[in-house]
Amino acid sequence: MSKRFVLTCLDRMITFLFIPRRLRGVAIIRVVLATTVLSNMLSHFREWGYLWGNNGVLPFATFHNFNQMRHSFSLYALSSNDKYEVFIFVLGILVSALFLVGWKTRITSVLFYVFTWSLYQRNPFVLDGGDNLLYLFAFFLMFVKSDRYLAVDSSPEVDSGSHLPAILHNFAVAAMVLQLMILYTSSGLAKATGHLWQNGTALYYVLQTDEFNMSHWSVILWKSTAVVTFFTYATILYQVSWPFLIWYRSTKLAMVSGAVLMHLSIAYFMGLTWFSIIMIGAEAVIFSDDDFVYYGRTLHMLKDHSHSYVSGVLRRLGSVPAIPGRPQSSIQETEV
Amino acid sequence: MKTELTPSLRLKAGVTTLVLALLFVHHFVFVVASTLPASPLTSDLNRHIQHYVFPYFGQRWNFFAPQPIERTYSLVARGGYTDATQQFSATPWSDVSKPLVDEVRGSRFAPLSLVQLGVANTVVEYMGIVSKTKLGLTPDPNRPGRYMIKSPIDPRIAPLDLLYLTRTAAASLEHEYPHRKFEKIQIAISIHAFPRFDHRFDKDDPNSTAVTFLEWQAMPDVTQFVNGGSN
Secondary structure: OOHHHHHHHHHHHHHHHOOOOOHHHHHHHHHHHHHHHHHHHHHOHHHHHHHOOOOOOOOHHHHHHHHHHOOOOOHHHOOOOHHHHHHHHHHHHHHHHHHHHOOOHHHHHHHHHHHHHHHHHHOHHHOOHHHHHHHHHHHHHOOOOOOOOOOOOOOOOOOOOOHHHHHHHHHHHHHHHHHHHHHHHHHHHHHHOOHHHHOOOHHHHHHHOHHHOOOOOHHHHHHOHHHHHHHHHHHHHHHHHHHHHOOOHHHHHHHHHHHHHHHHHHHHHHOOHHHHHHHHHHHHHHOOHHHHHHHHHHHHHHHHHHHHHHHHHHHHHOOOOOOOOOOHHHOOOOOO | OOOOOOHHHHHHHHHHHHHHHHHHHHHHHHHHHHHOOOOHHHHHHHHHHHHHOOOOOOOOOOOOOOOOOOEEEEEEEEEEEEOOOOOEEEOOOEEOHHHHHHHHHHOOOOOOHHHHHHHHHHHHHHHHHHHHHOOOEEEOOOOOOEEEEOOOOOOOOOHHHHHHHHHHHHHHHHHHOOOOOOOEEEEEEEEEEOOOHHHOOOOOOHHHEEEEEEOOEEOOOOOOOOOOOOO
16 A cells, blocks of 8 residues: 555545535534423423422432532532522523524533533433433534524634634534434344334333323224334334434435434324424434435425426416426525 | 645644544444443443443433333322321322323423423332332232332432432422421322233223332422422
């Protein structure tokens, strides 16, 4: 292997990493995570005293000891003063709102992580798998450019002097994808070892427990042996195949559609709404910016085709004038 | 965007990439190891996993695996007080879990959804430890399916879970009986085993519910719920 060959490979890799990837995906994730935290804080504001207050379900002394035992950090552990705790909570709401709208994300992403982590540590009993993914992703969001899209404060294009943040961005994006792969693989493999999953009846037991039986319609699901068996096996198959099928444009859309359907069902039938929203939002990271452009273009084309089809039908009926087609200039070109 | 790779830029970018790649591999080796089932490899790595992964990157993805829960756990509680005749009296048992579940059933975005999640998480975890260790669990010989935990503060039986459940039950009772001054509280966990899949159309067996009682404790002072969540 010549030195020239090694240098060429190195140069290719470096120039690949110089362009920040999946900017649209991380922007969507930023919006979803910030919306989740903000909505939960606002909707539970009146229950603040019970959930996170000093005289709430976890008194300050207990929380403080627990926090130290776990070698963890929380802004709420710095003082037991009630006013201070409310101040931190309100500040957390403000930080989440600013991060949601994409204002100065270099700073607000760090603050979002610190405030969200602090809140989660204040009462870890009210967390679910969605929150687990949320704080892991919030960590990686500190290193990505999440403000190029869906932000009030879009950062300027990357210039030649800022290549190193782009490399960091790409590693963080890769970490998010790998984190999702770990999630789906370990969840699928753990299920595959359980006998109720193996005999195809696990879904019935999940839907029978009171706290996950949130709809009267779930009886339709568990009444039929075929339906229960199908969805039980489909869940395992979907989860273990996820890491392999997200790399092709033809299959990744099917995988994401599967994830959306599965998590909407979880939200509706099992009541794990925020968990489902986080899981659906997290899927955005598997699409490249090219994918978004491609799907956008396909959608426009479908729209135009349907417009011209409808207008043709109407013309033939002679009832209304033709609907003008969408101008081509409305299709956005991107650099990635 | 085409960039001219000068030697200094190449060196800077190369070193950055190398350092980030090493951090990336280090991070995910330990994260993956933390999600693996217990094995000689994970026990060798355990010290490093504990130091690096927990608490900041801790994760558990075995949703309903390897087995989904095969029973419904409910937290029930009653309050003890001194009545007008200076006798110690107790309220009837109140179901703490059910009203919270009903609240979420009514609206997926109910303001008590986190309260419900906290109770559900803690009850399952607490009973998981109790049934695994059998510590302090005494069957009542006269009443099949009734158990007593004599020493609820036994540090071996997840005292933090118990504290969480007791305080939630106290908040719920105070919401339900706003004008009563409670001195004591007793909590219990009812465990309803629903029919197996093959018997799912059978009528529910009333004897399929076991209850684990905990001893009376001093009533804690807790901020109560503002919204609903009581019977």
